[in-house]
Amino acid sequence: MPSKPSPITMDAVYTAPGYLFRRMQQIAVSIFVEECSAFDLTPVQYAALVAIHTHPGIDATRLSAVIAFDRSTLGNVIERLESKALIERKPSREDKRVKLLYLSKSGATVLRDIMPSVERAQVRMLQPLKPADRKTLLALLTQLVDLNNEASRVPLRAEDALEHLGKAG
Template sequence: MEECGRFDVTPVQYAALAAIGHQPDIDATRLSQLIALDRSTTGSVLERLEAKSLVLRSPSPEDRRIKLLRLSDSGRTLLRNVDAAVERAQQRIVAPLRPQERKTFIRLLTQLVESNNALSRAPAGFY
C-alpha cells in the first residue's frame, strides 16, 4: 500500500490502471468484473483517474454509449513507476528466504490461488 501511496494512487486505482494498461480499450463494465468492484465504485475510481489525467475515455465505434478506456501517456508512465516499486516491495518481502525457499513459497501461493480461483470475484489470470 505504501508503494502506491508514494505515487498518489490507491491500491484500487493501481488495480484499475494495471487492468486498463493490460487491456487497452476495455469498457467500464468489464473492468469492474476484472477488479471485483461494483459498477458504481468503478465509476468513481475512473472519475478520479480521469481527473488526474491518467485515463482517457472515448466512445466505442460500435456503440457510442459505451466508453472505452485507455491509459494516457502520464498514466503509462505512472504505471511503470508503480510496477517497479511494487516489484521492489515484493523482493523485499521474500529477501529473508533462500532461493529454493522462494521457489517453494511462490509455488505454494500459486497453488492456493489456483485452488480458490473459482470462489473469487476476480479470478486470477484476468490479463
C-alpha cells in the same frame, strides 16, 4: 463419536488461515503504499493502469474481470484515475452504453516510472523468507488462488479482456 468443542482461545484466531491472509494483505498494502508513496497510487489503481495499458479501449466490465475486482467499486477507482488525468474515457461508437478506457500520456509516464518501486515492494513482502521458501510460498499461493478462483465473488477472467478486439466469445 462427535469431538468435543475446542476451548476458545486467541490462538485459534492467530493460526487460522483466514487471519493470516488478512494480516498478510494488510502488510502487503502497507509496504506497497510506502514504496510507491511518491506516485500516490494504490495497489488496485496500479493494477487497473497495467490492464488498461495492456488492453487499450477496454470497458469497465471487462476490466473488472481482468483484475478480479468488484465491478461496482471499480467505478470509483476509474473516477479517481480520471480525476488524476491518468486515464481517459471515450464513448464507444458501436455501443452507446460503453465507455472505453485509455491511458493518458501522463498515465503512461507514471506507469513506466512506478515500475521499479512496485518491484521493490514485491521483493520486500517476501524478504524475510529464505529464497527457497519464497519460491515455495509463491507456488502454493498461485495454485491455491487459481483453484479457489470460483469461490470468490469476482472470479478472474483473464480471457475476457480479448473480447473487445472483435467478438470471438
